[in-house]
Structure formats: structure tokens, C-alpha cells
Amino acid sequence: MSEYKNIKISDYSYKLPEERIAKYPLAERDSSNLLFWKNGLIKKDEFRNITDYLPEDSLLVFNNTRVIHARLFFRKETGAKIEIFCLEPVHPNDHQLAFQQSEIVVWKCMVGNSKKWKNDALSRKIEINGKTTELRAKKTAQENNSFLIEFSWSNGFTFAEIIEKSGILPIPPYLNRESEPADEVTYQTVYAKTDGSVAAPTAGLHFTENVLDQLSKKNIDLREITLHVGAGTFQPVKSETINGHNMHQEKVIISKKFIEELLVNTKKIIAVGTTSVRSLESLYWLGIKLGKAINVSQNLEIEQWEPYENIQQLTIQQSLENILAYLEKTNQSTIQFSTQIIIVPGYRFKLINGMITNFHQPQSTLLLLIGAFLGKDWKKVYDFALNNNFRFLSYGDSNLYLK
Incomplete structure (x- = not known):
């Protein structure tokens, strides 16, 4: 051994x-x-x-x-930009079930600029097929370098629709560039x-x-x-x-x-x-x-x-x-x-x-x-x-x- x-x-x-x-x-x-x-x-x-x-x-x-659109960006009222990188679902802890949820999910996430995000909830408007909803993100716990984030929204959209519309496709960090439309x-x-x-x-x-x-x-x-x-x-x-x-x-x-x-x-x-x-x-x-x-x-x-x-x-x-x-x-x-x-x-x-x-x-x-x-x-x-x-x-x- x-x-x-x-x-x-x-x-x-x-x-x-x-x-x-x-x-x-x-x-x-x-x-x-x-x-x-x-x-x-x-x-x-x-x-x-x-x-x-x-x-x-x-x-x-x-x-x-x-590959999912795992990178979600929010902006605080102070102007600080917060990135939430979705790693894996926690409640429910099955990917298929998590993507089917229509109101609330909890994911294990990495958070960029986390020091600027205390305990307040973040929110942003999302438009899907002509309908608008507000996506809210709230920290519920911390596990080492990651966080448990509760996402909630309304209007009956699935989380698959939410993340596909509002998130960004992640590409490898060693490419040293932002993802582009062609990467999709x-x-x-x-x-x-x-x-x-x-x-x-x-x-x-x-x-x-x-x-x-x-x-x-x-x-x-x-x-x-x-x-x-x-x-x-x-x-x-x-x-x-x-x-x-x-x-x-x-x-x-x-x-x-x-x-x-x-x-x-x-x-x-x-x-x-x-x-x-x-x-x-x-x-x-x-x-x-x-x-x-x-x-x-x-x-x-x-x-x-x-x-x-x-x-x-x-x-x-x-x-x-x-x-x-x-x-x-x-x-x-x-x-x-x-x-x-x-x-x-x-x-x-x-x-x-x-x-x-x-x-x-x-x-x-x-x-x-x-x-x-x-x-x-x-x-x-x-x-x-x-x-x-x-x-x-x-x-x-x-x-x-x-x-």
C-alpha cells in the first residue's frame, strides 16, 4: 500500500x-x-x-x-460582483431531480468574491420565453472552501430552465479566457x-x-x-x-x-x-x-x-x-x-x-x-x-x- x-x-x-x-x-x-x-x-x-x-x-x-451553465453572476446593491459556481445538487441530491424542481433547490457551490457577500440574499431578474422571474440566492452553510446555496424562484420554471438561461458555460481555467458563444x-x-x-x-x-x-x-x-x-x-x-x-x-x-x-x-x-x-x-x-x-x-x-x-x-x-x-x-x-x-x-x-x-x-x-x-x-x-x-x-x- x-x-x-x-x-x-x-x-x-x-x-x-x-x-x-x-x-x-x-x-x-x-x-x-x-x-x-x-x-x-x-x-x-x-x-x-x-x-x-x-x-x-x-x-x-x-x-x-x-456540461451545464454552472456559472451564475449576481451584483449587490453596492456594485460588488458575486460569482456562484454550481458544483453538485444537495437537496435533492440527484441531478435529474434537482433540474426538475420548480421553486427551490440547494446546491454545493464555490463563491467568487465571497468576502463581499455576508448573509444577505442576492437576487436578479431573469426572462424566459417572455415571462419574468426573480432568482434569489441565499447562503445556508459553509463546507471548507465551498458553500451550500439555496436558490429560489417563481413562475413555474424548472431549475434546468433557470440555469440554462441565466448561467454561463464554464471552460477550463488554463485557457485563460472567458467562454464565448462558440464554446456552447x-x-x-x-x-x-x-x-x-x-x-x-x-x-x-x-x-x-x-x-x-x-x-x-x-x-x-x-x-x-x-x-x-x-x-x-x-x-x-x-x-x-x-x-x-x-x-x-x-x-x-x-x-x-x-x-x-x-x-x-x-x-x-x-x-x-x-x-x-x-x-x-x-x-x-x-x-x-x-x-x-x-x-x-x-x-x-x-x-x-x-x-x-x-x-x-x-x-x-x-x-x-x-x-x-x-x-x-x-x-x-x-x-x-x-x-x-x-x-x-x-x-x-x-x-x-x-x-x-x-x-x-x-x-x-x-x-x-x-x-x-x-x-x-x-x-x-x-x-x-x-x-x-x-x-x-x-x-x-x-x-x-x-x-
């Missing part, structure tokens, strides 16, 4: 020049560069040709989350459908309808799951060793039907994005947890170091059967759980055989995940990309890693 926790984050760093960070996407999503790695072999191509590199017995798993399209995947993320699952940004059609023609199976990406995905590792880093928690939603398919799956599972990797790998550890005595009413969650502390090992089939038994017992058609899993070098992958991903920031937990899959080759891959004019981070180029 200690060998995992004592990994030095400085060993997973590289020099990323500012000019290599893609501030804007390419005009055509699938014209991005593709770096292909397989067992040490590295090749450069275009993403639109990715089908040529995927085995016919592949099963691609996409994260269908959609380019910072969503073409298959985004389930509201809840505050950051895009960026590996999916390269896919177009044409690429998806090519995959289908090759009889490559496509499936969807949901992980709502949190702001913690951009949280830097500030500790010398990874043991000192508190991994962020994210909500995962996977259908019973998909788990049943996994139970008899004979195909190579390729995760589209690190969010899909985390979801699928967490699913295995959830199955182990559900095989033990557990109160069915308790919140399901995978903690940060749980995979490394768990000495019980089950086959993938046994783990998935435990989840299906739980869903039968609770009469649910989807499994919903939270994951805080951190995947670091030395981790043994359970469900995935490959991944599609972007290039990640130096000294980040996502780069550790890449190091876990590629081993020492992660450095060779990133050196190749830097020497061959690849574009980096969210709007940058893509990678396909296969074993």
Missing part, C-alpha cells in the same frame, strides 16, 4: 510551453491529430482515421454527460445528453457523426454511461507525494442493461476518456463492496484508496453479479454511486483494455492514470507529442492506447 501512496508527483511532470495549450478547438472536430500507442509502438495520424486502429471486437464506452457547441460532445457536468469529458470532443457512423459500419459496439465531471478534475496536486492529495468525488450512473451486457461481454472494452475509465474501474470495486454485508439504504461510494486496501479479489463476473443482485433487491434499473478512486502507477486495470484520451496537465492525477496504463512509456508518448506538434489539454489532440 505504501508504495502507491509514496509516489512522488514530481516524477510525473513535463515541460508544457504555453503556446502548446490549445486555446480554441479546430474547425473540424475529427481533424485533430491522433497519437496511437500499442505495446510501445507510437504512430501519428488524424482522429478521423481512428476506426483503422480499433479492433473489430471493440466495445467503446462513452460518457454522455452534458464546441465544448459539448455530439452525444451529450445528461445534464450535470461542470467540465466536458474532452476525449469525446473529437467524435463526429461521420466517425460514429464509421465505427458502426465496422461493427464496433457503442455504449453510454454517465459520470458528471466535477471542478476537482482541475485541482492540482500540491503535496510532494500522492498520499497528501484528496481526490475529488464524482457521481456515476450506469444502467442495469449495460451491466448485463458486460457480464457476457467477449469484446475489448475501450473507454472514451478518463471519466469512462474511472467509472468502469470503480464499477468492479463497487461489486466487491456489494458482495459484503451492506445496508441497501446507505450511499454507495468508492473511496480514494479502497482498491489498494481491498485484499478480497473477485472475478469480473462475480463482481458484476453482485451489482445485478443489488439492483434486483432494490428494484432499480440503474446503479448510481459516487467514486473518489485514484488510479496511480501500479494499479491493475480490471475492465478496460484500452482508452481514448487527450493530453493532460503536468503533475496531475490524470497524468498518473496515464502512467498506470502506459507504464514508463507515458514519458515517451508525451515527448513524441511535444516533438511532433501535438496540441495539448481540453481543446487539444487525441490519443488511443491499446494493449
Whole structure:
């Protein structure tokens, strides 16, 4: 266990020049560069040709989350500007239910310029389809660096309508610019459908309808799951060793039907994005947890170091059967759980055989995940990309890693 926790984050760093960070996407999503790695072999191509590199017995798993207009701005009577960044719903604590509310919700939020906002309520007028309502925001509690904010309004609008109309789409902080109208399209995947993320699952940004059609023609199976990406995905590792880093928690939603398919799956599972990797790998550890005595009413969650502390090992089939038994017992058609899993070098992958991903920031937990899959080759891959004019981070180029 200690060998995992004592990994030095400085060993997973590289020099990323500012000019290599893609501030804007390419005009055509699938014209991005593709770096292909397989067992040490590295090749450069275009993403639109990715089908040529995927085995016919592949099963691609996409994260269908959609980025919400999470940034809300209010102005006090004094003129002070307050930003409320919605992170996740608290009452109700389900994204779908929260977006359906028509009068009041409570969200966990970050607040910009919070020192200028005492205990008074903030308000602003919003017009939707010719009708006007007043959106009010009130602090109800503080949790470390975040706040619980109660939002209330009238006229029967859903919170989904409120936030879509009045909020601003968040884009990554390292782009060093404000979001623009074009980001409304380019910072969503073409298959985004389930509201809840505050950051895009960026590996999916390269896919177009044409690429998806090519995959289908090759009889490559496509499936969807949901992980709502949190702001913690951009949280830097500030500790010398990874043991000192508190991994962020994210909500995962996977259908019973998909788990049943996994139970008899004979195909190579390729995760589209690190969010899909985390979801699928967490699913295995959830199955182990559900095989033990557990109160069915308790919140399901995978903690940060749980995979490394768990000495019980089950086959993938046994783990998935435990989840299906739980869903039968609770009469649910989807499994919903939270994951805080951190995947670091030395981790043994359970469900995935490959991944599609972007290039990640130096000294980040996502780069550790890449190091876990590629081993020492992660450095060779990133050196190749830097020497061959690849574009980096969210709007940058893509990678396909296969074993």
C-alpha cells in the first residue's frame, strides 16, 4: 500500500510551453491529430482515421454527460460582483431531480468574491420565453472552501430552465479566457445528453457523426454511461507525494442493461476518456463492496484508496453479479454511486483494455492514470507529442492506447 501512496508527483511532470495549450478547438472536430500507442509502438495520424486502429471486437464506452451553465453572476446593491459556481445538487441530491424542481433547490457551490457577500440574499431578474422571474440566492452553510446555496424562484420554471438561461458555460481555467458563444457547441460532445457536468469529458470532443457512423459500419459496439465531471478534475496536486492529495468525488450512473451486457461481454472494452475509465474501474470495486454485508439504504461510494486496501479479489463476473443482485433487491434499473478512486502507477486495470484520451496537465492525477496504463512509456508518448506538434489539454489532440 505504501508504495502507491509514496509516489512522488514530481516524477510525473513535463515541460508544457504555453503556446502548446490549445486555446480554441479546430474547425473540424475529427481533424485533430491522433497519437496511437500499442505495446510501445507510437504512430501519428488524424482522429478521423481512428476506426483503422480499433479492433473489430471493440466495445467503446462513452460518457454522455452534458456540461451545464454552472456559472451564475449576481451584483449587490453596492456594485460588488458575486460569482456562484454550481458544483453538485444537495437537496435533492440527484441531478435529474434537482433540474426538475420548480421553486427551490440547494446546491454545493464555490463563491467568487465571497468576502463581499455576508448573509444577505442576492437576487436578479431573469426572462424566459417572455415571462419574468426573480432568482434569489441565499447562503445556508459553509463546507471548507465551498458553500451550500439555496436558490429560489417563481413562475413555474424548472431549475434546468433557470440555469440554462441565466448561467454561463464554464471552460477550463488554463485557457485563460472567458467562454464565448462558440464554446456552447464546441465544448459539448455530439452525444451529450445528461445534464450535470461542470467540465466536458474532452476525449469525446473529437467524435463526429461521420466517425460514429464509421465505427458502426465496422461493427464496433457503442455504449453510454454517465459520470458528471466535477471542478476537482482541475485541482492540482500540491503535496510532494500522492498520499497528501484528496481526490475529488464524482457521481456515476450506469444502467442495469449495460451491466448485463458486460457480464457476457467477449469484446475489448475501450473507454472514451478518463471519466469512462474511472467509472468502469470503480464499477468492479463497487461489486466487491456489494458482495459484503451492506445496508441497501446507505450511499454507495468508492473511496480514494479502497482498491489498494481491498485484499478480497473477485472475478469480473462475480463482481458484476453482485451489482445485478443489488439492483434486483432494490428494484432499480440503474446503479448510481459516487467514486473518489485514484488510479496511480501500479494499479491493475480490471475492465478496460484500452482508452481514448487527450493530453493532460503536468503533475496531475490524470497524468498518473496515464502512467498506470502506459507504464514508463507515458514519458515517451508525451515527448513524441511535444516533438511532433501535438496540441495539448481540453481543446487539444487525441490519443488511443491499446494493449
